[in-house]
């Protein structure tokens with residue numbers, strides 16, 4: 001099958017490479033000439049495990065090519081995927097200007113029947129508007145159909161998610177749309193269910209799925225707040241809940257809240273869509289509020305230990321990416337946390353296994369020290385904060401860290417470390433929703449000195 005993919009961001013580039021790997025002839029299209037040239041040289045604009053190899057393999061096999069010309073790129077294609085960004089607009093809704101621009105250009109260039117499929121995450125009603133825009137811009141009478149095929153790819157695992165999805169959702173204009181046959185041929189080899197529905201339901205499935213996962217995260221984070229007050233352990237509570245098959249263990253990891261290019265924007269956009277439909281989605285308001293609060297409450301722990309003024313203090317921060325296995329720092333809670341520490345006057349030493357370069361761009365205006373390793377970051381710091389859930393941080397050599405820090409204090413924003421191991425190693429340990437040695441009764445009133453007494457007293 002001949003396929004065109006417009007937009008070579010996370011979704012478009014992974015999509016194009018996997019479609020090609022399935023044996024299709026694929027053209028990736030992007031208006032950014034520099035980006036296209038880089039991809040053609042085998043340099044990926046994003047960090048995604050296995051992507052560079054997959055792109056090069058399919059380029060070498062002659063199944064995958066890239067161009068900046070939409071007109072040339074879609075000319076032979078039977079299916080055209082729209083994979084451009086839909087960033088968050090000023091009012092919280094999705095900014096659809098890239099989608100509209102692409103729809104207009106497709107209309108102007110269309111010269112034979114094609115199925116135009118939107119993969120970008122878009123609010124309800126968008127695909128119908130895409131149809132109208134393409135129609136309005138046709139230069140000649142030509143038939144086409146639209147379809148909605150939202151993606152559910154997780155950064156860091158997107159190739160595997162695309163190859164082995166839990167389900168594939170496709171919305172069509174009508175039950176007898178010609179697009180159905182085309183989509184069936186494209187996804188025929190997948191063993192998981194194909195959910196076929198109307199355009200509007202497909203659009204809402206995408207937002208509802210992301211918002212539900214975000215709700216799970218905010219829910220467990222609130223349970224964590226309760227656990228802290230009640231002297232329980234949120235990790236054990238999450239395990240006990242997750243073993244119920246109706247609940248499931250995934251997305252019940254407490255922490256600093258959700259970040260990234262999808263959850264914050266999509267939850268906010270769904271809330272806006274609801275408001276536009278004259279429905280006040282109360283639960284989503286709570287989900288967003290808890291997510292903000294979660295970071296602030298963790299920050300409060302640092303302040304409860306050091307006091308309001310962090311001037312003269314040095315804090316080592318591990319993890320800048322919005323989650324593990326990516327270099328993406330968009331809407332990263334870690335980045336916001338680093339800014340908050342600097343705002344309170346702290347010196348900040350940071351390390352991330354993949355996201356140092358991307359973070360430098362984001363934090364360009366903030367004076368911090370970029371370090372080469374976890375241990376380099378800990379050198380001379382007064383405390384260590386774990387902000388992103390990278391696997392390698394679980395294996396920290398605690399004895400080494402202890403010799404590098406001026407005080408043995410760890411703030412674990414992802415409950416990543418083994419509590420017993422950390423405490424036995426002689427650290428004052430702050431975590432999320434757990435009764436650690438630092439979370440003793442009325443800990444808000446303790447001074448740094450009294451923590452030291454407690455720490456030493458318990459060993």
Ligand code: UDX
Nearest residue numbers: 151152153154155251252253257258259260262322323
């Ligand atoms: C998400 C969806 O999972 C994916 O289906 C959609 O297509 C795009 O958005 P992604 O943004 O790559 O994928 O990240 P995800 O793994 O879902 O994590 C999102 C955020 O939630 C991260 O900041 C992560 O740290 C946080 N998270 C995740 C938690 O705090 N706890 C959890 O249990 C899971």
